[in-house]
Amino acid sequence: MVEARMQSEASGQTTHLYPEARYAAGTWAHARGVVIKAEVVRLPGRDPRDNPPFVVTNLRPPPRFLYEHVYCALGDIENRIKELHDGLQIGRMSCCRFWPNQLRVLTTGSPTTGRIAP
Numbered sequence: 569m570v571e572a573r574m575q576s577e578a579s580g581q582t583t584h585l586y587p588e589a590r591y592a593a594g595t596w597a598h599a600r601g602v603v604i605k606a607e608v609v610r611l612p613g614r615d616p617r618d619n620p621p622f623v624v625t626n627l628r629p630p631p632r633f634l635y636e637h638v639y640c641a642l643g644d645i646e647n648r649i650k651e652l653h654d655g656l657q658i659g660r661m662s663c664c665r666f667w668p669n670q671l672r673v674l675t676t677g678s679p680t681t682g683r684i685a686p
């Protein structure tokens with residue numbers, strides 16, 4: 569974070585760095601890779617803010633690729649699932665078969681209009 573703060577201060581822009589480390593929790597059999605996103609966010613009219621998320625992984629791609637293209641992609645998929653769950657009430661799908669669940673999705677009322685979907 570120190571290096572990210574220095575770069576952000578020098579450029580006046582939001583800065584992202586992707587260092588990596590090895591870590592082993594006490595209960596783990598071996599060390600795992602940790603990708604850290606050392607980010608300093610700068611928004612107009614606000615003080616700079618540190619944002620240091622990290623990912624524990626056993627994958628080998630370069631840290632920036634792993635964070636931006638693997639980890640963030642998984643987060644995007646989770647957001648789409650949440651949209652389905654909240655917007656289409658996918659939680660109502662209690663059958664293990666496709667067609668009954670498809671019918672439930674099609675007959676679910678829209679949360680904004682209250683109308684039945686076509």
